[in-house]
Amino acid sequence: MTEQAPRLIDTxxxxxxxxxxxxxxxxxxxxxxxxxAMALTGEVGELVELFQWLTEAQSRDAMKDPxxxxxxxxxxxxxxxxxVRMASVxxxxxxxxxxxxxxxxxxxxxxxxx
Amino acid sequence: MTEQAPRLIDTxxxxxxxxxxxxxxxxxxxxxxxxxAMALTGEVGELVELFQWLTEAQSRDAMKDPxxxxxxxxxxxxxxxxxVRMASVxxxxxxxxxxxxxxxxxxxxxxxxx
Amino acid sequence: MTEQAPRLIDTxxxxxxxxxxxxxxxxxxxxxxxxxAMALTGEVGELVELFQWLTEAQSRDAMKDPxxxxxxxxxxxxxxxxxVRMASVxxxxxxxxxxxxxxxxxxxxxxxxx
Amino acid sequence: MTEQAPRLIDTxxxxxxxxxxxxxxxxxxxxxxxxxAMALTGEVGELVELFQWLTEAQSRDAMKDPxxxxxxxxxxxxxxxxxVRMASVxxxxxxxxxxxxxxxxxxxxxxxxx
Numbered sequence: 001m002t003e004q005a006p007r008l009i010d011t012x013x014x015x016x017x018x019x020x021x022x023x024x025x026x027x028x029x030x031x032x033x034x035x036x037a038m039a040l041t042g043e044v045g046e047l048v049e050l051f052q053w054l055t056e057a058q059s060r061d062a063m064k065d066p067x068x069x070x071x072x073x074x075x076x077x078x079x080x081x082x083x084v085r086m087a088s089v090x091x092x093x094x095x096x097x098x099x100x101x102x103x104x105x106x107x108x109x110x111x112x113x114x
Numbered sequence: 115m116t117e118q119a120p121r122l123i124d125t126x127x128x129x130x131x132x133x134x135x136x137x138x139x140x141x142x143x144x145x146x147x148x149x150x151a152m153a154l155t156g157e158v159g160e161l162v163e164l165f166q167w168l169t170e171a172q173s174r175d176a177m178k179d180p181x182x183x184x185x186x187x188x189x190x191x192x193x194x195x196x197x198v199r200m201a202s203v204x205x206x207x208x209x210x211x212x213x214x215x216x217x218x219x220x221x222x223x224x225x226x227x228x
Numbered sequence: 229m230t231e232q233a234p235r236l237i238d239t240x241x242x243x244x245x246x247x248x249x250x251x252x253x254x255x256x257x258x259x260x261x262x263x264x265a266m267a268l269t270g271e272v273g274e275l276v277e278l279f280q281w282l283t284e285a286q287s288r289d290a291m292k293d294p295x296x297x298x299x300x301x302x303x304x305x306x307x308x309x310x311x312v313r314m315a316s317v318x319x320x321x322x323x324x325x326x327x328x329x330x331x332x333x334x335x336x337x338x339x340x341x342x
Numbered sequence: 343m344t345e346q347a348p349r350l351i352d353t354x355x356x357x358x359x360x361x362x363x364x365x366x367x368x369x370x371x372x373x374x375x376x377x378x379a380m381a382l383t384g385e386v387g388e389l390v391e392l393f394q395w396l397t398e399a400q401s402r403d404a405m406k407d408p409x410x411x412x413x414x415x416x417x418x419x420x421x422x423x424x425x426v427r428m429a430s431v432x433x434x435x436x437x438x439x440x441x442x443x444x445x446x447x448x449x450x451x452x453x454x455x456x
Contacts, residue, residue, distance in 0.1 A: 030281050041273055043273075044269070045274060045277075052266035052270060
C-alpha cells in the first residue's frame with residue numbers, strides 16, 4: 001500500500017475549470033505564458049491599489065468594511081486565476097513548486113525558536 | 115447527510131504551513147496585508163522578468179530548458195506563497211473567492227460555442 | 229566660466245508642480261516612499277493591461293488607434309507622476325541616477341558594433 | 343516671437359541616449375512596447391522589494407543608509423530608463439502626457455485650501 005505525501009495545495013479542479021473556460025471562448029490562442037504573466041501583473045496592480053493609502057494597521061482591518069472586503073476578494077481571486085492558469089499552460093506542478101520553495105526557505109531562514 | 119460542493123482550490127495545508135513558518139521566525143509582525151501585497155509585487159516582477167524578452171512562442175516552450183524551468187517554478191511558488199499568506203492573514207476564503215469570480219466572469223463573457 | 233554637464237533628464241518643474249499639488253490637498257501625509265512605491269505599482273499594472281493581449285507587432289502599432297493612444301498616454305503619465313514624486317520625496321536626483329545607470333549598463337553590455 | 347510653454351519634464355537627451363544604446367547593441371528588435379512594459383514591471387518589482395518590510399516612517403528615512411540609498415537610486419533609474427524608452431518607441435510625448443494628466447487630476451481632486 002503506497003502512502004501519498006500530503007498536498008500543501010490542490011489546484012487540479014481549478015485548472016480544469018479554467019481550461020474549459022478558455023476553450024469555450026477560443027481564448028487558448030491568447031493564453032501564452034508571456035501574456036498570462038502580463039495579466040497577472042495587471043491584477044496584482046489592482047490588488048495593490050486597494051492597500052496603497054492604508055497604514056499597515058488599517059490594512060490588517062481591511063476586511064471589516066464589507067465593500068472593501070468584496071473588492072479584496074475579487075482582486076485576490078483574479079490574481080489566483082491567472083497564476084493557476086499560467087502554471088497549467090506551462091505544466092508547472094504548483095504543489096511540488098511550493099513544497100520545494102518552503103523547504104529551501106527553511107534552510108535559508110532557520111527558525112529562531114529554541 | 116449534507117453534500118459538500120466540490121472545491122476548486124484547496125490551500126488549507128499551505129496556509130497552516132506558512133503560519134507556522136512565520137510564527138517560528140517571529141515574522142507575524144511584518145506580515146501585514148499591506149507588506150504582503152508589496153512582497154507579492156516583487157515576486158511577480160521576478161516572474162515577469164523571465165518572460166520579458168521571449169516571444170510568445172518561446173514563452174510556450176519555456177519549460178523545455180531545465181534551468182529556466184527551475185527558475186519559473188521557483189518564482190511561481192514565491193507568488194503563490196505570498197498570495198496564500200496574504201489571504202490567510204486577511205481571512206479571505208480563496209476557494210469561495212475563486213468560485214464567485216469564475217461565475218461572474220462566465221456572465222460577463224458568455225461562451226462563444228454553440 | 230564653468231561648463232555644465234548636459235542633463236539627460238530634467239524633472240525639476242514637475243517635482244515642484246507635484247509638491248504644490250500635494251500640499252494644496254494635504255496629501256503629504258500619504259506620500260511616504262512606501263505608499264508611493266505601491267501607487268507606482270498600481271499604475272504600471274494599468275499600463276501593462278493595455279498591452280497584455282496584444283502581439284508584439286500589435287504593440288508597436290498601438291498608437292495608431294486614437295482611443296488606445298489616449299489611454300496609453302494617460303497611464304504612462306501616471307507612472308511618471310508617481311516615479312518623479314517618489315524621487316522628490318526621497319531626495320533622489322533622477323538625472324544623476326540615470327546617468328550612473330547608463331554608464332554601468334555600458335560596461336555591463338559592451339557595444340557589439342565595430 | 344512665439345513664447346514656449348514651460349516644460350514640466352524634459353526627456354529628449356535621455357531618449358536619444360537610449361536609442362543609441364539600443365542601436366549599438368542591436369536591441370531594437372527586442373524593444374517592442376509589450377516587452378518594455380514587462381521590463382518596466384520587473385524593475386518596479388525590484389524597487390518595491392526595497393520598501394516592502396519597512397514601516398512608512400522607515401521608508402521616509404531610507405536614504406540615510408548609504409548602501410540602501412545607492413540601491414534605491416539604481417532601481418529608480420532602471421524604472422525611468424524603461425519608462426522613457428517605452429515612450430520613445432511608442433512616440434508618446436511625456437511632457438504633454440504629464441501636463442494633461444496633472445490638469446485632469448486638478449479637476450478631479452480640487453484643492454482643499456481656502
